[in-house]
Amino acid sequence: MNKTAFITGATSGIGRATANLFAKNGVRLVLCGRRADRLKTISDELSASTEVYTLKFDIRNKEEVFSAVQSLPKNFSEIDILINNAGNAHGLDSINDGNTDDWDAMLDINVKGLLYVSKAIVPKMIERKRGHIINIGSTAGKEVYPKGNVYCASKHAVDAINQGMRLDLNGKGIKVGAINPGLVETEFSEVRFKGDSERAEKVYQGYTPLKPEDIADIIWFAVTRPPYVNIADLTVMCLDQASSTIVNKN
Ligand code: NDP
Ligand code: 8X3
Secondary structure, X not given: OOOEEEEOOOOXXXXXXXXXXXXXXXXXXXXXXXXXXXXXXXXXXXXXOOOEEEEEOOOOOHHHHHHHHHOOOHHHOOOOEEEEXXXXXXXXXXXXXXXXXXXXXXXXXHHHHHHHHHHHHHHHHHHHOOEEEEEEXXXXXXXXXXXXXXXXHHHHHHHHHHHHHHHHHOOOOEEEEEEEEXXXXXXXXXHHOOOOHHHHHHOOOOOOOEOHHHHHHHHHHHHOOOOOOOOOEEEEOXXXXXXXXXXXXX
């Protein structure tokens, strides 16, 4: 596919799996994250299949986001596909016990970071009258679960932003849609529980969770629809999950 995709959070999980699949299909890639070592390894791997450019920035930092996007060389600067994927949960605490640094991180990364990246990229899509934005939401953006409070709020915000973007960009040739996964086994829980691997692993035990590759497949499906078809809002869970709190475990 002769297109350029900009993927945030490409160093791990869903973003990395999406980068792998896009590379296999010859999509030119701009891969973003904070971990320079990972970006280098992934770029070295995928450069055999496609052109890759990496950008290291913290999505919380507005100046870093804008100067990173502006620094793109010409052959990577016309973004056709934006995957707004970077994000995490930080902590799992009731609202009275919540850590304010965790709240800041979730709102700054999952909500404001997504907005900064979009603001840096969308104007050029409007100029070119084409583009495709995929916002990675969550089942946590459709319902609230105990102790999920602020993470759920951040993903509800992504749901609202996805709808708002679609309304405001209607008629400008730009597709906007959200993919909302349920439980996917990635580094997500490792980050949520601040490196407590035992606790993180337990989240995915006793049933078969989604794999990041499952979400990458769905993203690929969305970006390969005919020009008049837009996947506006898609929720996906593993067979054993019925809601955020109902998971059929052995
Ligand atoms: P991972 O922890 O595996 O990946 C998170 C990615 O986000 C990493 O590449 C990380 O890169 C990047 N990231 C985090 N913070 C920042 C930051 N401040 N600046 C720039 N990049 C950042 O988790 P997932 O792959 O699971 O998560 C990807 C998305 O999917 C998130 O939006 C998450 O909310 C969503 N999601 C995940 C689900 C799950 O069960 N796993 C379910 C539903 C939605 P680096 O650390 O290098 O900066
Ligand atoms: C990630 C899924 O259920 O851990 O968004 O919030 S969950």
